[in-house]
């Protein structure tokens with residue numbers, strides 16, 4: 001029997017019919033009609049490995065990369081809008097004009113895959129695949145929403161849990177621009193220096209008031225309970241209204257320790273993940289506070 | 298079985314080709330004789346299949362051939378001009394930066410993408426760009442040196 005370095009045998013991609021819409025209306029009609037049950041392909045970086053593993057065996061694919069109008073990062077009237085086909089590398093470059101407080105996007109240049117993967121991987125694909133993926137956690141702390149379309153109309157759902165039906169497509173993710181005194185952070189602990197699967201990721205949004213007291217804080221971890229990603233709400237509540245300081249951060253991390261119970265797997269034990277989550281979160285808060293206060297707090 | 302006729306630009310020339318729905322870009326490029334495009338891992342980890350899509354490095358093992366329609370693909374075969382090797386190719390030969398050579402086409406294509414964007418990259422920028430290109434022979438030192446040397450040669454030309 002043949003074996004492979006990954007512990008699974010790559011399979012051929014099954015025979016496929018591919019639909020190539022160039023207009024949104026045609027795509028929605030297809031998904032609701034003759035193409036019911038077809039899978040969408042965008043950057044291909046999740047779906048092609050899934051087909052090679054045999055985890056997914058679609059008979060029909062819809063290639064949405066022809067809908068070039070879904071590649072954008074815009075700022076209109078206090079709302080940041082990111083088209084579903086925006087590549088991660090495009091998101092990284094947008095920080096140059098969106099503002100340095102979106103360090104959470106800039107950090108993707110270090111932590112998300114490799115350069116070629118960032119050129120292919122799309123925002124819509126990441127959100128749709130969901131789970132522990134990086135942008136899912138980042139949009140959780142940005143309180144980003146996905147705009148979802150089908151032939152029946154449009155709906156808005158949290159970007160970290162879009163729960164798509166088979167006839168639906170994500171067209172964009174949007175969130176309220178963070179005002180002044182805000183900063184975001186993203187950090188990942190991985191086994192390889194890069195392009196590996198994260199053991200722990202921390203996403204953060206911090207806003208301080210003029211007296212350097214925490215006005216709002218949002219913390220998302222790739223594993224909060226078991227394998228579930230989510231927010232550390234109790235630690236957030238503990239930190240809100242307090243001035244950032246050594247002792248208070250230590251206590252906040254004790255709250256987080258009681259709050260989270262990440263699952264173990266072959267990459268790391270739950271205990272290790274809990275410890276690493278505390279360390280990464282603490283560093284993220286310190287770094288973000290330093291950026292907001294210019295090192296004064 | 299589903300077949301599709303697509304056209305794209307390959308190394309500066311228009312090509313029209315019939316592809317199957319399930320064929321990946323790497324399969325079609327190799328079928329068209331672009332044997333520099335190598336299959337290592339098949340899942341985006343090793344970078345031996347990297348080519349440029351509209352000037353940006355991408356993994357041709359993770360893209361369906363049909364997705365290249367109307368786009369521009371550059372492989373290593375497209376770098377030399379009139380029998381003259383590209384400065385990156387010359388530098389890899391002069392500095393003996395290749396051993397078995399399996400990873401080198403992917404590495405040169407990533408390096409080409411980098412030098413087109415950042416003509417004089419630092420060592421850190423080169424190493425960061427190469428994160429998704431694995432080489433099991435050289436230890437990377439000579440590769441980084443060859444890319445720096447090609448950048449300097451281009452700068453002085």
Ligand SMILES: Cc1cc2nc3c(=O)[nH]c(=O)nc-3n(C[C@H](O)[C@H](O)[C@H](O)COP(=O)(O)OP(=O)(O)OC[C@H]3O[C@@H](n4cnc5c(N)ncnc54)[C@H](O)[C@@H]3O)c2cc1C
Nearest residue numbers: 042043044045046047112113122124125126128134170341
């Ligand atoms: C080597 C490697 C490294 C990686 N590193 C990381 C990493 O560091 N962090 C990380 O988070 N991920 C990583 N990934 C996973 C992957 O790159 C991302 O999840 C990526 O964002 C998926 O986007 P895509 O466009 O390639 O999706 P595709 O593979 O094209 O699609 C993924 C899924 O989303 C659906 N889909 C795509 N677009 C839409 C849409 N607009 N509306 C509805 N459904 C849609 C598809 O049907 C499919 O189910 C890595 C993958 C590889 C191969």
Ligand code: FES
Nearest residue numbers: 337338339344358
């Ligand atoms: S074969 Fe494409 S990245 Fe390894």
Ligand code: FES
Nearest residue numbers: 397398432433434
């Ligand atoms: S030279 Fe052999 S893998 Fe790089």
